[in-house]
Amino acid sequence: MNRRNGRAGHTDWCGRDHRCNLGEHRSEEIVVDIAGHARAVLVRVRTTAGREHAEVRVRVALAPGEPAARRQLAGLLTDLRHTVTRAASATRPRPRRAAR
Numbered sequence: 001m002n003r004r005n006g007r008a009g010h011t012d013w014c015g016r017d018h019r020c021n022l023g024e025h026r027s028e029e030i031v032v033d034i035a036g037h038a039r040a041v042l043v044r045v046r047t048t049a050g051r052e053h054a055e056v057r058v059r060v061a062l063a064p065g066e067p068a069a070r071r072q073l074a075g076l077l078t079d080l081r082h083t084v085t086r087a088a089s090a091t092r093p094r095p096r097r098a099a100r
Helices: 066-089
Strands: 030-034 038-048 053-061
Touching: 053 066
Parallel strands: none
Antiparallel strands: 030 038, 038 053
C-alpha cells in the first residue's frame, strides 16, 4: 500500500500534517509501550529523493547497578544489530537458483 493519493504526493500511509516537512512524508507513530520499562516508536519516512526508511526510537529503563546496566546495553546492541541486519538484507535481491 504505497500509492499516492494526489494531495501533494502524499501516500496512503502519510500523516498529512505537521509531520510532513521539507518535502518529507512521515507516517503516524506506531508505539509499543511497556509502562515503566520500555518504549519503542516506529515512523515510516519518504525522503524528498523518494527513498523510504523506517525510523525507530527505543527507550529502555536500565538497571540501577553499573554491571547490570552494561549487560543490558550489550544485549540491546546485539539485538539491534541483528534486527537492522535482518531488515537491511530483506531489501537485497536473493540469488537465483540454477535450473536443474
